[in-house]
Amino acid sequence: MDSPELGRGVLHPARAAELITVERLAPHPEVARFVEYYWLVRWDLNGRAPYEQKVLSHPNVHLVLEAPRARVYGVDRSLFVRRLEGAGHVLGVRFLPGAFRGLAGHPVSDLADRSVPAADYFGPEVDRLNEELVDGAPDAGRVDAFLRPRLPAPDPLAEEAAALVDRITRSPDLRRVDELARESGLPVRRLQRLFAEYVGASPKWVLRRARLHEASQRAVSGGELDLAALAAELGYADQAHLTRDFTAAVGISPARYAGSR
Template sequence: MAQRPPTVGRGVLHPAEGASRFTVTPVPPGPGLAAYVEYHWIVRWDVTGQPPYEQQVLAHPNVHLVLEKSGPLVYGVIRGIFTRRLIGAGQVHGVRFLPGGFRAFTAGPARKLTDHILPAAGVFGPGADELCPRVLACTDTDAMVALVESFLLTHVPAEPDPHVARVAAMVEAMTADRTMVRVEQAAARFETSPRTLQRLFAEYVGVSPKWVLRRARLQEAAQLADSGSTDWAALAADLGYADQAHLTRDFTSVVGVPPSRYRPREG
């Protein structure tokens, strides 16, 4: 798969408001990890003297390794709204694995991680606990990335798993192509059966192909809502919904408010 520059922001709800509280620095992986890792992300914040800030995110179909003050954690795909509470000042270092990429580091299917947050030592051993404070003590982004990459390279499997690149390419296509709205369409595009696609996603991604398609549409709807006024009826048609009411139900069930009440907020 061709290396793409890392992008962040899609899925972050009310990003303008969050931008006044924290910064996100994305860093692409080195060549030794590019087959498994999409990018590193370092979040820094300072809300000292202010009320705690809660940032909500419509998560992507990616597993993350996150080094934070409470310790190193593995975040499976979160199917609901993920909320991060920021207090005082600090930083975290995250590693966003490619969809399917984390499967190469574990003995079990990705579905066992879904909606779970687990100690990273359970996957990477006690070295993860030793790594965490060293990384968080750094103030230089490049130094942080170098420490994490050096650690992860010791856990890269000797033999590459060909399914990882295939699954990552599938998720990328499903996320980018607005016309792909049904699992049957995706299966036809990838020359497989819906059942085989479902099994592959349960093993490598942790969520169903239907969830991936639905989440991509909801992320786009939220992103457009944050940009200002939206013709929701036209957007519903563009995103493959039966009608505006279908989009409204889907959006409300996940975000908690209907699209018409989701408004950009001041930063």
């Protein structure tokens, strides 16, 4: 999401801020080894037309408590679109990159671009919890209590994957997989296997998505957008390269996106 209130990756943040509110809630310290944060989205569109919120997703798996059933969402490597209407709320769990591998029991890449019933991983109890939290007040403490006895043992490889993703997303100055390999001391093939197993997207995709997050944020930050300078800063070959990459991901050019804020 693109503003401090909504978060990096949410497109058209000014419009979104008129229609939705987003809270980030800290997990219990024991759960924080696996969960980055809980997020709570509320909206009230009564009397308004339905609204489609678009998000440039991050390299995280989410457990989402929503009607009609709780679902687990893998890394969405395209553009995530959520249609909102009426009034409601959704409570989500954003797992640290790599952390869902121990819960999944299979490579996280198997979940890429998919969502599946959360009961596949957490049993029917998660649907009972979902019903209570969707119909009543959303309560992150209840989710804490649900997750704590179900979390797997710490996995050093999951922690390594999380640290590598954090290095990429903290700064767009890291631009190539071979640069990440040199910095981490890991061969490129091992990086690719680690990301497929634990993250659910390739290191190349994570690097590219970090640059697109930065580009989308800068496009709506106010002031004149110098696309040539931004392309050079983010490591694109030229302005045309940035424009092609951005348009393929977002659906419109960065210049049009900046003008739509």
